[in-house]
Amino acid sequence: MATYLTDKLRNVVLCGHAGSGKTTLAETMLFEAKAITRRGTTTDGNTQSDYSALEQERGHSLFASVLHGTWKDTKINILDTPGLDDFSGEVVTALKVADTALMILNARNGVEVGTELIWEYIEKNETPTILVINQLDHEKADYETTLEQARARFGNRVIPFQFPVNQGPGFNAIVDALRMVMYKFPAGGGKPEKQPVPPEYQARANELHAALVEAAAENDDALMERFFEEGTLNEEDLAKGLKTGLAHRQYFPVFCASGLQDMGSGRIMGFIHDVCPSPADRPAAPLEGGGSKPCDAGARPCVFIFKTVQEPKVGNVSYFKVYSGTLKAGDELVNADNGTSERFSQLFESEGKNRDQVVALMAGDIGCTVKLKNSHTNQTLNPKGSELKIERIHFPPSRIRMAVVPPSKADIEKMAHALHTIREEDPTLILEQSLELKQNIIHGQGEMHLDVIRHKAEQNFGVQLQFAEPRIPYRETITRMVNQDYRHKKQSGGAGQFAEVHMRIEPYYDGMPDPAGLTVKNTEVEELKWGGKFVFVWAIVGGVIDTRFSNAIKKGIMAKLEEGPCTGSYCRDVRVSVYDGKMHDVDSNDMAFQIASTICFKEAFHKAHPQILEPIYDLEVMCDAEVMGNVMGDLQTRRAIIMGMDTEGHYQVIRARVPLKELHKYSSALRSITQGKAKFSMSYAEYAPVPADIQTRLTAEYAQSTHHEEH
Numbered sequence: 231m232a233t234y235l236t237d238k239l240r241n242v243v244l245c246g247h248a249g250s251g252k253t254t255l256a257e258t259m260l261f262e263a264k265a266i267t268r269r270g271t272t273t274d275g276n277t278q279s280d281y282s283a284l285e286q287e288r289g290h291s292l293f294a295s296v297l298h299g300t301w302k303d304t305k306i307n308i309l310d311t312p313g314l315d316d317f318s319g320e321v322v323t324a325l326k327v328a329d330t331a332l333m334i335l336n337a338r339n340g341v342e343v344g345t346e347l348i349w350e351y352i353e354k355n356e357t358p359t360i361l362v363i364n365q366l367d368h369e370k371a372d373y374e375t376t377l378e379q380a381r382a383r384f385g386n387r388v389i390p391f392q393f394p395v396n397q398g399p400g401f402n403a404i405v406d407a408l409r410m411v412m413y414k415f416p417a418g419g420g421k422p423e424k425q426p427v428p429p430e431y432q433a434r435a436n437e438l439h440a441a442l443v444e445a446a447a448e449n450d451d452a453l454m455e456r457f458f459e460e461g462t463l464n465e466e467d468l469a470k471g472l473k474t475g476l477a478h479r480q481y482f483p484v485f486c487a488s489g490l491q492d493m494g495s496g497r498i499m500g501f502i503h504d505v506c507p508s509p510a511d512r513p514a515a516p517l518e519g520g521g522s523k524p525c526d527a528g529a530r531p532c533v534f535i536f537k538t539v540q541e542p543k544v545g546n547v548s549y550f551k552v553y554s555g556t557l558k559a560g561d562e563l564v565n566a567d568n569g570t571s572e573r574f575s576q577l578f579e580s581e582g583k584n585r586d587q588v589v590a591l592m593a594g595d596i597g598c599t600v601k602l603k604n605s606h607t608n609q610t611l612n613p614k615g616s617e618l619k620i621e622r623i624h625f626p627p628s629r630i631r632m633a634v635v636p637p638s639k640a641d642i643e644k645m646a647h648a649l650h651t652i653r654e655e656d657p658t659l660i661l662e663q664s665l666e667l668k669q670n671i672i673h674g675q676g677e678m679h680l681d682v683i684r685h686k687a688e689q690n691f692g693v694q695l696q697f698a699e700p701r702i703p704y705r706e707t708i709t710r711m712v713n714q715d716y717r718h719k720k721q722s723g724g725a726g727q728f729a730e731v732h733m734r735i736e737p738y739y740d741g742m743p744d745p746a747g748l749t750v751k752n753t754e755v756e757e758l759k760w761g762g763k764f765v766f767v768w769a770i771v772g773g774v775i776d777t778r779f780s781n782a783i784k785k786g787i788m789a790k791l792e793e794g795p796c797t798g799s800y801c802r803d804v805r806v807s808v809y810d811g812k813m814h815d816v817d818s819n820d821m822a823f824q825i826a827s828t829i830c831f832k833e834a835f836h837k838a839h840p841q842i843l844e845p846i847y848d849l850e851v852m853c854d855a856e857v858m859g860n861v862m863g864d865l866q867t868r869r870a871i872i873m874g875m876d877t878e879g880h881y882q883v884i885r886a887r888v889p890l891k892e893l894h895k896y897s898s899a900l901r902s903i904t905q906g907k908a909k910f911s912m913s914y915a916e917y918a919p920v921p922a923d924i925q926t927r928l929t930a931e932y933a934q935s936t937h938h939e940e941h
């Protein structure tokens with residue numbers, strides 16, 4: 231296998247809404263590049279990209295896969311990504327290492343909600359982008375509307391380079407305004423015949439040509455001058471202008487295709503070869519902690535692992551990009567995160583599930599290796615003495631939480647091992663062992679995501695995961711002031727126990743005055759690790775309780791703060807002032823005071839009009855106008871408070887505050903009420919009181935559960 235020089239490398243990512251035809255187009259591109267001799271289909275489940283059993287079973291992509299083909303003398307690495315927002319972590323990953331994005335628009339549907347979501351990621355990465363209007367052979371294909379929506383959404387940098395002739399089932403030709411030719415395809419697609427632009431399309435082609443030449447000249451003063459003088463650019467100037475313009479995102483060219491019918495993909499490959507930036511044409515890669523690393527094949531190697539896949543029999547396959555230098559088989563590099571020295575014994579280029587061994591990979595190239603000891607996704611490896619870290623991939627925040635129930639006690643360890651191993655492969659899975667809720671909670675991107683995790687656990691580890699609705703981390707507080715006393719007295723045989731405590735409990739707020747009428751001796755403010763505060767005031771006069779018992783009294787209260795009197799949840803924002811009591815020379819001790827204060831506090835708390843608080847999330851839903859009514863109707867059943875509504879392009883954005891409890895399984899509910907025409911994100915906002923009926927129910931449930939425990 232050849233080693234490709236950096237300027238003969240292109241890394242492109244195919245992204246777009248689910249079903250726009252990315253995987254089919256990837257297959258066609260490989261076929262055009264003669265990397266494969268037969269085209270598989272996603273319906274038959276035999277494409278290069280969707281090679282995992284799970285993808286074949288589901289009939290759509292779930293994981294980003296790395297493919298490659300060669301065009302003339304250039305190697306084109308193709309990353310195919312899943313379109314469903316449950317798997318957008320894979321898109322973020324692929325965008326990290328790609329140098330050009332191919333945004334696939336489905337000519338049947340125009341700009342879809344997945345397109346919007348991915349566009350945000352593209353903007354963040356500042357990735358040069360080509361728009362491909364695909365499925366032009368479909369009876370519902372509408373190039374004009376799709377283009378119009380793209381321009382409305384992504385601005386006037388969207389420049390059509392092509393338009394279709396006979397779109398719909400008779401689709402058979404594309405007019406190319408860059409080359410000023412018409413590509414006429416044989417029945418069933420394949421290699422087109424170049425024909426002059428027919429007279430009826432001349433005017434339109436000329437107009438597009440002028441616009442794209444202007445776009446090419448725009449970013450270069452010398453070119454602009456020549457363009458104004460001569461009214462056009464020669465081929466060399468045009469090529470140069472197009473290259474810099476694309477790399478700097480000064481325009482987004484629009485191409486036409488039918489991936490299924492093999493029309494247009496060859497021309498796209500040609501454009502990638504001619505115009506798309508090589509890895510060295512992109513800005514230097516940002517490093518953790520500032521600075522950047524230019525893509526320089528002559529420098530020392532710097533390798534970043536962007537993806538890890540566990541394969542049966544093989545173990546971990548690590549996918550990486552060589553950010554600089556030349557990586558040779560046998561090289562030894564050190565992991566900058568954990569200091570492990572790793573030998574890259576074998577290097578491969580990846581073709582879906584297949585791998586071809588290579589001897590070296592140059593700066594900018596993407597490859598994989600096996601059998602690294604202790605290196606994972608998001609880690610950088612350098613030669614000894616260098617500790618550069620390429621900026622990590624930032625994955626989207628979680629959108630679903632679920633409790634995992636181990637099938638049996640014996641399986642707990644097996645389950646933990648399975649989940650930790652899966653997490654190495656998928657950083658959008660987050661594991662939490664919640665002491666507070668006494669549950670193992672996993673956080674992910676949506677139900678389909680968790681479904682894939684369940685499937686992997688079963689297939690690869692023989693563990694049956696069971697999901698359950700997770701508990702909610704409620705909090706408890708009080709709303710009134712109460713004075714309470716309690717005497718603990720016990721006479722059992724020899725030494726007895728005696729302690730009496732009088733305390734005042736009050737709702738705490740920042741800046742509140744000292745407790746009225748009490749003589750404050752000492753105030754301790756505790757920042758509670760679960761949020762909110764606990765203030766402990768010592769206001770004992772005349773030594774009725776010895777100061778040495780104050781710690782025991784405080785401890786007694788803390789015990790209840792950790793297991794609230796109403797629901798067993800954490801308490802917050804309470805001030806307790808101990809102002810009176812009694813002690814006994816012989817029978818008083820720490821234990822007695824701790825018991826007295828726990829019970830005293832509990833009784834006071836119940837009288838102080840306790841209030842249960844629940845976590846509230848900020849929810850943002852973006853949806854198609856036609857499903858807006860469904861989204862709003864559904865939100866009404868979730869105790870949502872609508873905070874605002876906006877229009878973005880032809881989309882509606884709804885911002886609401888919703889209790890976490892009501893967001894359970896929101897991802898699939900939203901998908902089904904909008905037929906996939908909505909996306910959402912959520913983030914923690916605050917704790918707020920639960921409604922009275924819910925409080926009554928929660929308190930009763932807790933009373934019943936502790937009652938059972940006690941008997």
Ligand SMILES: Nc1nc2c(ncn2[C@@H]2O[C@H](COP(=O)(O)OP(=O)(O)O)[C@@H](O)[C@H]2O)c(=O)[nH]1
Nearest residue numbers: 248249250251252253254272365368488489490
């Ligand atoms: N008519 C038509 N259908 C297509 C085209 N490309 C893909 N499809 C169909 O659209 C569906 C989704 O295709 P797929 O490549 O899996 O889309 P992806 O989710 O973007 O990867 C499949 O049923 C394909 O057969 C196309 O160019 N024309």
Ligand SMILES: [Mg+2]
Nearest residue numbers: 252253290291
């Ligand atoms: Mg796909």
